[in-house]
Amino acid sequence: MAPRHLIPVTNMLERLNxxxxxxxYVVRxxxxxxxxxxLVRALTVERHETWLEDHRYLNMDLLKEHKKEALRQAA
Incomplete structure (x- = not known):
């Protein structure tokens, strides 16, 4: 029998499960x-914190300030 090749999942819920x-299975x-x-709570909290860190949105105020400063330096 040939070994099964697992396809990595992209669905967040499937990956958490x-x-x-x-x-x-390790604990048994x-x-x-x-x-x-x-254990399940700790895993879900860890996943939630990781998701929050990975999905921070760009603060547009910082971008505006950067553009203003670049314009001042160019002038």
Whole structure:
């Protein structure tokens, strides 16, 4: 039987589910449901913080100030 080639997912929710599946497989046996829930919460918070850091929007005020300064230097 040939090995399956996994296609990397681009859907954020599918990627999060895959990461949860991978991390819970490493632990295998949880002492209780709360410990499993704690792990899933930590993973989702980490993913949320990463998303916030990666998707900061450009502050147009800074761009306007940069253009004004460039015009002053050119004059």
């Amino acid at each position: 895959e990461e949860i599946r991978r991390r819970t 046996i949880f002492p209780n449901a709360e410990s499993c829930l704690r």
